[in-house]
Amino acid sequence: MVARDIVIADPDRHFGPLLEHGWSLHNSEASHPDALVHELITLGDRLGTRVAGRAGLLEEIVQPLATEDAHPRSLSARYGLDALPFHIELSHRTRPCRYVLLACIDPGSPAAATMLLDWQTLGFSPEELDLLEGTPVLVRSGRRSFYSTILAPGGAFLRYDPGCLEAVDQRGRRVLAVIEDRIACASFVSHHWRQGDILIIDNWRVLHGRSPSDRGSGRRLARVLVDA
Numbered sequence: 021m022v023a024r025d026i027v028i029a030d031p032d033r034h035f036g037p038l039l040e041h042g043w044s045l046h047n048s049e050a051s052h053p054d055a056l057v058h059e060l061i062t063l064g065d066r067l068g069t070r071v072a073g074r075a076g077l078l079e080e081i082v083q084p085l086a087t088e089d090a091h092p093r094s095l096s097a098r099y100g101l102d103a104l105p106f107h108i109e110l111s112h113r114t115r116p117c118r119y120v121l122l123a124c125i126d127p128g129s130p131a132a133a134t135m136l137l138d139w140q141t142l143g144f145s146p147e148e149l150d151l152l153e154g155t156p157v158l159v160r161s162g163r164r165s166f167y168s169t170i171l172a173p174g175g176a177f178l179r180y181d182p183g184c185l186e187a188v189d190q191r192g193r194r195v196l197a198v199i200e201d202r203i204a205c206a207s208f209v210s211h212h213w214r215q216g217d218i219l220i221i222d223n224w225r226v227l228h229g230r231s232p233s234d235r236g237s238g239r240r241l242a243r244v245l246v247d248a
């Protein structure tokens with residue numbers, strides 16, 4: 021039996037920390053995966069408009085994939101079951117989605133953590149911010165590839181995904197090196213999943229990554245992406 025009438029009792033409980041820290045966490049009481057996905061959709065609809073991920077679906081079940089099983093342009097195609105580096109979801113779109121919502125159906129065994137990193141804590145100097153906002157890089161997305169900057173005008177969002185960004189000149193190489201260096205020595209939060217956990221991430225502010233996983237670990241997260 022699948023619950024279809026879940027009411028989010030106290031939305032501020034989720035959205036207050038989201039505004040303050042760029043992410044929020046709570047544990048759902050949903051006992052069935054379908055009910056958990058439905059709760060995720062309800063939360064997503066409160067935040068904005070759901071958008072499709074790479075596979076064209078408005079809600080997805082994501083699991084660690086070996087390189088040969090992954091979408092050819094995804095991070096998993098490059099990194100497979102190794103750690104997935106910090107990135108902003110949908111960096112290959114002209115406007116990355118605003119929120120990423122994840123719900124843990126099964127943490128897997130061995131489990132893999134999700135890492136969170138607020139780019140505003142990376143300590144960029146004013147000169148580096150100018151470089152991030154003013155240096156074009158190539159955003160690879162097949163026939164839809166385009167040029168853009170890592171930092172949107174006014175710092176509205178960061179576009180960063182080592183799987184799709186490519187320097188086209190010396191400044192571009194420098195800007196990518198700057199951000200890689202900062203991320204490499206940043207302190208971040210590791211979230212270790214429990215079944216029923218729901219994580220809402222402000223994708224314009226907080227980068228996420230994944231610790232290494234194993235083939236057949238059983239880790240499954242539901243994912244909803246939201247424009248707002």
Ligand SMILES: [Fe+2]
Pocket residue numbers: 107108109228
């Ligand atoms: Fe991601």
